[in-house]
Amino acid sequence: MSILPSIPRVLMSVPVSPIGDDIQDNSSADSRIHSDSVEIAKLQQLMKKAPSGHPDLPKYQENLRNAFAKRYHRLQDLKDLEEAIRNKQEVLTKHPDHAQCLESLGRSLTDRYRRLGDLKDLEDAVQIHLKAVDLTPPVHMERMERLQGLAVALRDRYQRLGQLKDHENALQRSQEAVNLIQADHPDRARYLQVLGESITDRYQQLGDLEDLEAAVKNDLEAVELIPIDHPERPKYLKNLAVSLVDRYDKLGDLEDLMLAVERKQEAVKLTPGDHPDRGEYLYSLAVSLRDQYQTLGDLQDLENAVQKGREAVNLTAADHPDRPERLEALGVVLIDQYHNLGNLKDLDAALHIFEEVVNLVPADHPVQMVSLRNLAVFSAHRYQQVGCLIDLEAAVQRFQEVMDQTPAGHPSRADRLQGLAASLHDQYRRLGDLQNLEAAIQGFQEAVDLTPPGHPDQVLRLQNLGLSFRDQYQRLGDLQDLEAE
Template sequence: MGFLRRRSLARLLDGLAEAERRSADDPAALDRSIELWDRILEDADMRAHPMALNGAGWALLTRFRRDGAEIDCRAATRRFEQAYAAAAPGGEHRRDAAQNRCTSLVLAYEWLGDVAALDQAITLTEAEVADAGSEVPARLAGALAEARFARFRRDGRDDDLRRAIALAEQAVAAAPDAEAAAGYGRNLRTMMDTARGETAGMRTNVAGVSAARAAVTAAPQRSPDRGGRLLNLGATLYDRFVREGDLADLAEAVTALREARTVMPPVAAPYAQTCAALAVALLEQAARRDRPELIAEAVTLLGEATDRTNPHAPDYAVWLSMLGNARSQRYVHTGDPGELDAAIAAYREALDRLPAGHTDRPGLLNNLGSGHWDRYGRTGRSDDLSAAADAYRDSLAELPGDTASRATVLGNLANVLAELGDPQAGPTYRQATRSALETTTGTAVAVADTWGRWATQHGDWAQADDAYALALTAMRRLRERQLIAGDRETWLLATQHLPVAGAYAAAQAGHAEQAALRLETGRAMSLSEALQRDQRRLAGLDADAALRPLAQRFRAAARVLASGAR
């Protein structure tokens, strides 16, 4: 092929690629571009041109993202494989083909449920990364990081998570511009949060929200990227709301996600993701604003997300789990037993879709147990009680280490065992309380209080004494950790019965001195909190020279009483 012809064809390919980017939201234009790619590849000289093959594959993959047709995904992967074989080793076109092939194979797993495609993506792309040495392009490292993270979510293997984080760090370092670095950085934070055991999603800051807003502003109304950018903005705002609690962030997240849902084609996986993200935000609004109608909307959205997802895709089980949670919340508001039955069915189907060892299974099993426990409370059916115990035990068997979740599940299991009259109820309550003392003090207070009430009802004063001793320890720790005065007062009001209940249990167990100490400690704690509240009210007296000595004497007395509470 002559130089002039190669140059003309290169310009044509560049122009065609640009036209695709501009018209990807126009179904007819995208279909025409794919037909044009096919005609270009009929040329003998272009049939093995890596740039043409990459372009043709990307057009097919773009249509797959739009329509979700499996044939387009498979055809795109073949084009990328041809481009990879035709490109010179170590060259830019070969790296592009490797990255594109990895992306299409991961999509085949995530959208079509092709498990083998994910493993193939990792094996082939790791080989290319190894050949690249220290010069791994950001796109290639980022694609492989996403593939490794997807397999971690599937199998729960720590080596996949560690490798995903290392690759994401490489992608951030090698990013060609700030926008690309921000995108890789968001993925990296999600992976690192997962490694720390956090579930709130990626941690964001003002800069992250500002960048997401700017990305939406820069996308024209008909841009194919606008829906994805709105989804990212909504997710970023929601994650900041989870961390900081600003309801304005939650409201803006809902607005962004509603718009994202209107501009996205309703056939692709991102549309289902948008429905699910919007449902989560609406459930949060429903809880904070007492608007049960938002729960009904969330149920509808999650049903839509499930209906539009391939049952073999990994997100299918996630949407089912979320649908179960939403239906459980709707049951609480409506009392409709059909909602609870549907929630239990959703949890069971989701569990059937997840392989053993999957990181989502323990939480799902706990939710399933809670569904059966709630249904037992409504119907009194013994099979629901047994099913709840089995689910909680299975959850504990699959939970790693001594986590906050473990304490919660242990407490749930103890409640079921107590209802069954199982003698292991007491030891399980004890284990749950001690576990919670190291992780979530509020849970420790609640579990120990329940344990104490149960032991008191059964006249087991030794256990009741132990339970309230741990409850009071947790109560003191919780009070010390509550930096906001209003939070301390709320907890003090909710736990004000513990010193009296603990004193009664100690007296019945034959520990009179301990009973007196618990009563005095509770009294001192209440007085100390009251004095601290009064101190805040007295702060304005310092401005009055005549009243300042009185305020100082009051504070001195408060310090004496506070030392007694400790």
């Protein structure tokens, strides 16, 4: 009898229907990019020709800063962002209380933080936005824009550091900005979107259904307000879909999940093939298609999840901060497909992906443990299916790494011990090294000791411990091992 760790059907770090051909016509985007470049060149020429002290020079500088920032958002060329930041910082050396420039610099520093992950950029952005807001009178027409910029930076810091005070401040500032904007203001949808994201954060922190309903309401209103042809519409659709998925998870209404899938499909369809956010939308769609597959059992949903997941990964640069999560999601849907179709190439592809994630991220990255666990469990499973010793050795190594990161008292410690002990027991049976058997018995015994009476895994863990004692008795002939069994 072979001892196996329990193989979870779902191991995933983050909370993926056939559709028509995705939009690939980039002519309008190319036109806007060309227009941005022409504007930059024109402004640079004007600034060269304008003598020092020319009354229009500050306007040229401001327009140039904005043009670089705008082109960065279209092309994601870091040089444009660096140029925008440099120009804004140069202005502030002469006019440190220039509130509009402070706000603009804060947004660009937030952009650079999101691109490079340097916490100093985010800290600087928060402080600069705070100063811009403090310099803006309560009745000033630009106050709501500066409040929103501050709210975005505070929310990013909350997501990075997890400090509840940042979240509360972000929500407060965002609500204040929405309260200031008129119902018919053309930017109302953007303000509602930012507020909805902060409300969603609070729901995910506290689980209050009122917050969830408020987030859905805000996101629905934002989608209704944003024009069909607006370049930011996919982002609004995706945020609405996230809120709908949260409500599906909370209340179990399948209509919310199906509507979320539709909104995510629409977001992907509206996003050109070379758009920097396309990978994010594809990844999000893949996750919800997988949820829909698990609920309805339609294999077409799973196949589409794999397809969209692969496309998302292919569009994600090797150094992109979201690549590990997107890889992990693809690995999980490939495991699902393996379970359904039994094709070993899906299992092999998933293992390769989990290995890449483990090698890609540091030990404290949130997806590291998930990938290590998946790699260990499914390497052990592949060994059981194929009998390749390399898979067994990989399983033992990865299970040991999992245990090295699992402190005493961790709620999953017994389950992880069970996995390590099962692979050590298999290694003993394959190679005959008594040390492996002794280590397996020790792991099984600790797992049993940590299992409360009546736990659904108690019988399996006792059975595995008994089998390992029997093997030790057969090897050493000690009657105590037979009695222990």
